[in-house]
Amino acid sequence: MTQAIETFAKYLNSKDLKLTKERKTVLQEIFLHGGHLDVEDLLHSLRKKKKRASRATIYRTLELLVDSGLVRKVDLGHGHSHYEHVLGDAHHEHMVCLKCGKVIEFSDKRIERSLNKLCEKSGFEQCSHHFQIFGYCKDCR
Amino acid sequence: MTQAIETFAKYLNSKDLKLTKERKTVLQEIFLHGGHLDVEDLLHSLRKKKKRASRATIYRTLELLVDSGLVRKVDLGHGHSHYEHVLGDAHHEHMVCLKCGKVIEFSDKRIERSLNKLCEKSGFEQCSHHFQIFGYCKDCR
């Protein structure tokens, strides 16, 4: 958490941008909240905690957070973006249940390994990737 | 191609929908064109061939095509959807170059296999999946 703020501060500094309280607030909210959340979620959580940041500022901050590598933007098939923090190596992908909307996170070392080999072989320098599986979870099938 | 139209006709029939010339036109255009294309591409190609289908009809038809399983909707990170036809088993995923925009298709049996096992193990009934890698192609890195 402190770690994340420091990293963000360093990133902002390197771009001559300022660490405002709104930016800090948004970052904290994402890191306190475990999973993926969207702009509306963020807006509500902040309101509940009597903190403030306009929708515009949230969008602008999220872009910075994604660019800094602290946050990942993911598509869960809802027609709008979700965001989740990235801490260290806990990389994972998403299974989305088309009926109940549940999102199951998963990760697979073999898949990641195959992926890296693949990029290496084709000379592709990977920045990010995202794997989504859509279907029905065991409670809904 | 004829195959695709027949499949679509069967699908439409099963839902008491009609095979109109606009729907046939859109389907043909997607199957004639090799790769992934968006609504704007479709609109231009059709205009060039003096065929017609409104934007609304294209959107409506694409939804049906996706639902019928003949076409796949993919996210190439452009802020809008792309579509590509699905013929048999030639399943593939996408690497997108963030600089030149080039899209490289790839497929990996090991990944597909790991994936299927994963779903099986967790009792998840897979409908579709999509794997995107963003980065820089060998000409742009």
Next chain:
DNA sequence: CTTCTTGCAAACCATTTGCATCATT
């Protein structure tokens, strides 16, 4: 103090939808 930020509301852009007219079965 200078430069960057914020919040607001307007603008944008992809996609969807209501409705009157037209085509397929």
Next chain:
DNA sequence: AATGATGCAAATGGTTTGCAAGAAG
């Protein structure tokens, strides 16, 4: 003929942006 489908234009919904007022370094 009856039921759907089309095209248009208006509506929608997420996201971006211009600008005047405010805060960080």
